[in-house]
Amino acid sequence: MGDLTRLTAADLGALIASGEASAVEVTQAHLDRIGKVDESIHAYLHVDTEGALTAAAAVDSARKIGSPLGPLAGVPLALKDVLTQEGIPTTCGSKILEGWRPPYDSTVVRKLRAAGVVILGKANMDEFAMGSSTENSAYGPTRNPWDLDRIPGGSSGGSSAAVAAFTAPLAIGTDTGGSIRQPAAVCGIVGAKPTYGGVSRYGLVAFSSSLDQAGPFARTVLDAALLHEAIAGHDPLDSTSIDAAVPPVVAAARQADVRGMRIGVVRELSGEGYQSGVETRFAEAVELLNSLGAEVVEVSCPNFDYAMAAYYLIAPSEASSNLARFDAMRYGLRVGDDGTAGVEEVMSRTRAAGFGPEVKRRIILGTYALSAGYYDAYYGSAQKVRTLISRDFDAAFAQVDVLVSPTAPTTAFPIGDKVDDPLAMYLQDLCTIPSNLAGNCAMSVPVGLAPEDGLPVGLQIMAPAMADDRLYRVGAALETALRERTGQLLIEGAPPL
Amino acid sequence: MAITRDEVAHLARLARLDLDEAELAQMAGQLDAILGAVARVSEVASDDVPPTSHAVPLTNVLREDVVAPCLTPEQALSGAPAAQDGRFRVPRILGEEP
Amino acid sequence: MTALVPYEQALEAYEPVIGLEVHVELGTNSKMFCGCPTEFGAEPNTQVCPTCLGLPGSLPVANKKAIESIIRLGLALNCSIAPWCRFARKNYFYPDMPKDFQISQYDEPICVEGYLDVEVEGKTYRIGIERVHLEEDTGKSLHVGGATGRIHGASHSLVDYNRAGIPLVEVVTKPVPGTGALAPEVAKAYVTELRDICKTLGISDVKMEQGSLRCDANVSIAPRGATEWGTRSETKNVNSLRSVERAVRHEISRQAGVLDAGGRVVQETRHFQEDSGTTVSGRSKETAEDYRYFPEPDLVPLAPSADWIEELRAALPELPTARRRRLQGDWDLTDLDMEALINAGALDSVEETVAAGASAEAARKWWLGEIARRANEDGVEVSALPITPADVAAVVALVDAGSLNDKLARQVIEGVLAGEGTPEQVVASRGLAVVSDTGALGTAVDAAIAANEGIAEKIRGGKVQAVGALVGAVMKETRGQADAATVKALILEKLGVSE
Numbered sequence A: 001m002g003d004l005t006r007l008t009a010a011d012l013g014a015l016i017a018s019g020e021a022s023a024v025e026v027t028q029a030h031l032d033r034i035g036k037v038d039e040s041i042h043a044y045l046h047v048d049t050e051g052a053l054t055a056a057a058a059v060d061s062a063r064k065i066g067s068p069l070g071p072l073a074g075v076p077l078a079l080k081d082v083l084t085q086e087g088i089p090t091t092c093g094s095k096i097l098e099g100w101r102p103p104y105d106s107t108v109v110r111k112l113r114a115a116g117v118v119i120l121g122k123a124n125m126d127e128f129a130m131g132s133s134t135e136n137s138a139y140g141p142t143r144n145p146w147d148l149d150r151i152p153g154g155s156s157g158g159s160s161a162a163v164a165a166f167t168a169p170l171a172i173g174t175d176t177g178g179s180i181r182q183p184a185a186v187c188g189i190v191g192a193k194p195t196y197g198g199v200s201r202y203g204l205v206a207f208s209s210s211l212d213q214a215g216p217f218a219r220t221v222l223d224a225a226l227l228h229e230a231i232a233g234h235d236p237l238d239s240t241s242i243d244a245a246v247p248p249v250v251a252a253a254r255q256a257d258v259r260g261m262r263i264g265v266v267r268e269l270s271g272e273g274y275q276s277g278v279e280t281r282f283a284e285a286v287e288l289l290n291s292l293g294a295e296v297v298e299v300s301c302p303n304f305d306y307a308m309a310a311y312y313l314i315a316p317s318e319a320s321s322n323l324a325r326f327d328a329m330r331y332g333l334r335v336g337d338d339g340t341a342g343v344e345e346v347m348s349r350t351r352a353a354g355f356g357p358e359v360k361r362r363i364i365l366g367t368y369a370l371s372a373g374y375y376d377a378y379y380g381s382a383q384k385v386r387t388l389i390s391r392d393f394d395a396a397f398a399q400v401d402v403l404v405s406p407t408a409p410t411t412a413f414p415i416g417d418k419v420d421d422p423l424a425m426y427l428q429d430l431c432t433i434p435s436n437l438a439g440n441c442a443m444s445v446p447v448g449l450a451p452e453d454g455l456p457v458g459l460q461i462m463a464p465a466m467a468d469d470r471l472y473r474v475g476a477a478l479e480t481a482l483r484e485r486t487g488q489l490l491i492e493g494a495p496p497l
Numbered sequence B: 001m002a003i004t005r006d007e008v009a010h011l012a013r014l015a016r017l018d019l020d021e022a023e024l025a026q027m028a029g030q031l032d033a034i035l036g037a038v039a040r041v042s043e044v045a046s047d048d049v050p051p052t053s054h055a056v057p058l059t060n061v062l063r064e065d066v067v068a069p070c071l072t073p074e075q076a077l078s079g080a081p082a083a084q085d086g087r088f089r090v091p092r093i094l095g096e097e098p
Numbered sequence C: 001m002t003a004l005v006p007y008e009q010a011l012e013a014y015e016p017v018i019g020l021e022v023h024v025e026l027g028t029n030s031k032m033f034c035g036c037p038t039e040f041g042a043e044p045n046t047q048v049c050p051t052c053l054g055l056p057g058s059l060p061v062a063n064k065k066a067i068e069s070i071i072r073l074g075l076a077l078n079c080s081i082a083p084w085c086r087f088a089r090k091n092y093f094y095p096d097m098p099k100d101f102q103i104s105q106y107d108e109p110i111c112v113e114g115y116l117d118v119e120v121e122g123k124t125y126r127i128g129i130e131r132v133h134l135e136e137d138t139g140k141s142l143h144v145g146g147a148t149g150r151i152h153g154a155s156h157s158l159v160d161y162n163r164a165g166i167p168l169v170e171v172v173t174k175p176v177p178g179t180g181a182l183a184p185e186v187a188k189a190y191v192t193e194l195r196d197i198c199k200t201l202g203i204s205d206v207k208m209e210q211g212s213l214r215c216d217a218n219v220s221i222a223p224r225g226a227t228e229w230g231t232r233s234e235t236k237n238v239n240s241l242r243s244v245e246r247a248v249r250h251e252i253s254r255q256a257g258v259l260d261a262g263g264r265v266v267q268e269t270r271h272f273q274e275d276s277g278t279t280v281s282g283r284s285k286e287t288a289e290d291y292r293y294f295p296e297p298d299l300v301p302l303a304p305s306a307d308w309i310e311e312l313r314a315a316l317p318e319l320p321t322a323r324r325r326r327l328q329g330d331w332d333l334t335d336l337d338m339e340a341l342i343n344a345g346a347l348d349s350v351e352e353t354v355a356a357g358a359s360a361e362a363a364r365k366w367w368l369g370e371i372a373r374r375a376n377e378d379g380v381e382v383s384a385l386p387i388t389p390a391d392v393a394a395v396v397a398l399v400d401a402g403s404l405n406d407k408l409a410r411q412v413i414e415g416v417l418a419g420e421g422t423p424e425q426v427v428a429s430r431g432l433a434v435v436s437d438t439g440a441l442g443t444a445v446d447a448a449i450a451a452n453e454g455i456a457e458k459i460r461g462g463k464v465q466a467v468g469a470l471v472g473a474v475m476k477e478t479r480g481q482a483d484a485a486t487v488k489a490l491i492l493e494k495l496g497v498s499e
């Protein structure tokens, strides 16, 4: 049967359902590979060997007694360490939560369990999802399987690296400003941010509540769609969850046909600051879509120029409030409780010791933006920009079915390159942020390697809220065409570890 | 308008972050640079533009007044840095409730 | 510390302005944003879940019943209901606040611009309601290691989050000027009225002693004739109706003392001390806390439809004011009689006594008289005494039937209050019954006439008013169990005199 870790999730699911491979076998193959290569990648913060094998065995037993298995039953997955899983350490990449084992499952985890998905462990991330490189993890950086000296993207860098390193066929990430799409792009895999409200946030440790959304990583568009479908849907525990049918993403991925679609290229998401190889591969992919029967037009979204500024006010503001609860009282780290120190001192010392520099920076920034006297100029104005960006999207989607752009302006940069320059780091999210602000859905699909550095380039597809199926239709069409051209998925050409 | 060290110290106090002098100074500089970059939101945020606080067009999402299962006290206290008599033990409270 | 100025003297020089903030815990089955129960007195941390414990990843979902309750209260307080509003986060760190922010409402409360009319000494005061909003309660801390269980001097605290997340309605009045010397009474009347409305609506058990109704009283004073109001203090922990009155009274005297001594009133939080009836200084509010309010992103806006609001309005019960007006008419009482009844807290009791068959007049007489006197002596509400409206109705029935006179009836009530059983049981066990047997009475009358021949002669001679002495003698003989009017008639008859 060959190496089980090289197969797609769809194929693994089929093998397990038919009994040609057992879930335990599949799980063990991935655990073995983690043992072999994760030391050099550091995608995982915690590997739940026992729990994974138990879950896999349960799938095998279910099959034996003839219970119907879903398409992902027995398929292994890496879970970003920002989602709670009962009894399993959840750190959010932060020292402040070291050792915390949540007493409850997130809705995403509950749905994964129901689908029979085997959770291998918790994936590394930038602390509290703040970052674009996973260098902000308190537990050390994750490395890009294409080049171990480079970043795997972030904040879901552990998730993207696990999938790209073949230590998991699937992973869950979260995307607040691009944290699924940018790591997918720089690791040469598929990543999708569902429509805000499409996937429950219950149990997702909040960074920026109005922007956060969990979504799938996979090596193929169909695999991503299968995972998307497994975790999406209305959840009464999340007030912002949309009570509507999940868009038909799997059918769309199988359809893989862009004939008759109108595709808009966003004029503002190109030019200065974009690596030339990124622009080259992007232009070729757009050309390919055109050749596949899509009508391609240029579209202008003038307010996208203000998206990053708005994002770096809204996200830190919400974060400053969301992260207040890490106060040493009910869970997590406590520093300085010597019996005489007052509660305020213990809180302040704990937070100073437990949070890393980027988290502190954003908490201070958010605290400032929400302060009396500054609120209107900063937070209030940012919320208005949000309206303008939504209007730009509305106008664009009146003309086209989807919008496209590069996912990130550059390929994976070397570890350490931007750690001292927060603003340079923030530019990584230039193209991805508008969809978060508007609550739309978007996806990154690999479209080739940049000629100058041989690293993966991603193309971003953006669609209106609850039109997630369009992402999968376009993404799958592109993937199929590129695969026909090269004979394999881009990630299959990554250097062996 | 540059952000001063004292302003950062005030923000740090509000945010319960015990920053040292070096951090305060570094943070002041970085905050200045970031605010310089993000302040441009005001260029387009005119009075006639309504703000958006939520990315979903939902209202009135309510639950029925029905009791659901709780955590056990053991689960509730499982992560507590310190507990005593079924309660969370916390350091002495010097300031009064706001 | 500056000396207090006697209240009357303070009022000669200064004019008070009051304002009240009342927090009411709603009596929903589950908490505001999660499904945990709200029962009072449970073992610590047994009514918590990820949401009300503020665990990472948890999310709030608003309780529909709580929203309906506050809209109903807003309607009862003559407020406008916002067609669209949001919850907001109020950010501050405190150990009893699980998320270190409180979900509350800021510049978009659900109910705004209402009023409540209260009557004090026959005059109506209209209290403007600025806003009524919904928020979540905090946990409760036990302070350990100090001498008194107070926060100061404690070595550490123990937190129970059972109360955290219970829906809390905050009702904020506008500043109320023009109450003069009656400021304390108006404050008390307002809180009483608000409490009765909440009770009538069935939205809260409004037990001040359990903290389900909590009041902060804002007081400022300014020299009479001044065009600007003074600086206000905000007194917390005013946890009984009587305390509302005492706290306002004390603050007026205290602030007058400060101003008379040439000082200035500090804007601050003060704490009411139940034992001494005084207030002590808390935190200064001169440097305003920066709560960094912003719209709660985890909760979508609230947009109650006009239909929903009208449906709730149509289903409102009869409110206390309307009920009082109706009862006053039914019972044919003067305004002052009615106010006395209300002040004695005897309205429900009288209504139930009337419902049990007594006349309004008799019911009012007993509840306001004998029973109110006892309640006053014991420092409790009449409803807390061990006598029921049915008991009082039974006493009234016995009087109406001529089996008891007023004096005996008082003894029966005394017996019921002493736990001796129902009125009938007290009558039997104490042997209390009017002697109406004219044969037995006749013997007593004859004896009295014989023993007081001089007086009898005067009566026969036309000095009818002297009959009182003979009546007294007969009553004494029968140990009060005769009906005085009957005795008098019998004496006059025997003496052959007509009145």
Ligand SMILES: [Mg+2]
Residues within 6 Å of the ligand: C104, C135, C170
């Ligand atoms: Mg409040």
Ligand SMILES: [Zn+2]
Residues within 6 Å of the ligand: C031, C034, C035, C036, C047, C048, C049, C050, C051, C052, C053, C165
């Ligand atoms: Zn709860």
